[in-house]
Amino acid sequence: MLWTRELHCVREGTTALQDVELSVAKGEIVALTGPRGSGKTTLLGCLAGLLPHRGEVWFDDIPVHELPAGVRDRLRRERFGRVSDTPELLPELTGWENVALPLLLNGTGHRTARRAATEWLERLDAGDCARKRPAQLPRHRQQRVAIARALVHGPAVLFADEPAAPLHQGDRAQALRTLVAAARSHTITTVISGRPDEVAPLADRTVRLLDGRITAIDDSATATGSACSLSA
Numbered sequence: 001m002l003w004t005r006e007l008h009c010v011r012e013g014t015t016a017l018q019d020v021e022l023s024v025a026k027g028e029i030v031a032l033t034g035p036r037g038s039g040k041t042t043l044l045g046c047l048a049g050l051l052p053h054r055g056e057v058w059f060d061d062i063p064v065h066e067l068p069a070g071v072r073d074r075l076r077r078e079r080f081g082r083v084s085d086t087p088e089l090l091p092e093l094t095g096w097e098n099v100a101l102p103l104l105l106n107g108t109g110h111r112t113a114r115r116a117a118t119e120w121l122e123r124l125d126a127g128d129c130a131r132k133r134p135a136q137l138p139r140h141r142q143q144r145v146a147i148a149r150a151l152v153h154g155p156a157v158l159f160a161d162e163p164a165a166p167l168h169q170g171d172r173a174q175a176l177r178t179l180v181a182a183a184r185s186h187t188i189t190t191v192i193s194g195r196p197d198e199v200a201p202l203a204d205r206t207v208r209l210l211d212g213r214i215t216a217i218d219d220s221a222t223a224t225g226s227a228c229s230l231s232a
């Protein structure tokens, strides 16, 4: 459902990706690992249609690389979800308003959007964040709100760039498990970057990057039911 051909990306004179060929099946959870600067963020950005590149990126039968900017933006808004290593919430909005944003931008009515946002916050064990503004929440609660926002519109694909990075050790594993469990239960294809010891056990397949190239693909890491339980 998501694949690249001869993907090549140069960022301010640095070759950040070269000849990346990757395909991700519907509902698959792919872990992206590699040292700092290996190209994980760049690859996620190219897959999500956020960064200019050479080569091809396909989502189902849609050539994302050929889409005009407006159509690509719409595809991203409607079919993709994104979590980064910082919560990136709007400070003036409450938790539920932040979560509801993708629905409201897609034209969903206020009441329906509020209900869906509240349900997702509860599903992610963050119901208490609904009425609070980001400044009233600790970082790990903010990140839960950001995860709910990435999932609320039922995206086909979730791009998660080191989503546990801002969290304390004790919160990291649970946040990752929650995210992956939610993706699995809604058959959301997911590409998630992070530390190999944290993301590989949750994924169906691990793709390792080094200096912008894929150096290994490991499909031996089969996620267990317990690792992916929403309540774990």
Ligand SMILES: Nc1ncnc2c1ncn2[C@@H]1O[C@H](COP(=O)(O)OP(=O)(O)OP(=O)(O)O)[C@@H](O)[C@H]1O
Pocket (backbone or CB within 6 Å): 011, 012, 014, 015, 016, 034, 035, 036, 037, 038, 039, 040, 041, 042, 043
């Ligand atoms: N905004 C940017 N402008 C210019 N070059 C960049 C930018 N972001 C990344 N790069 C370069 O692109 C290459 C890949 O970086 P990228 O951030 O994709 O790697 P990464 O594996 O995600 O690293 P990290 O774990 O540090 O986030 C690196 O050489 C980096 O210096």
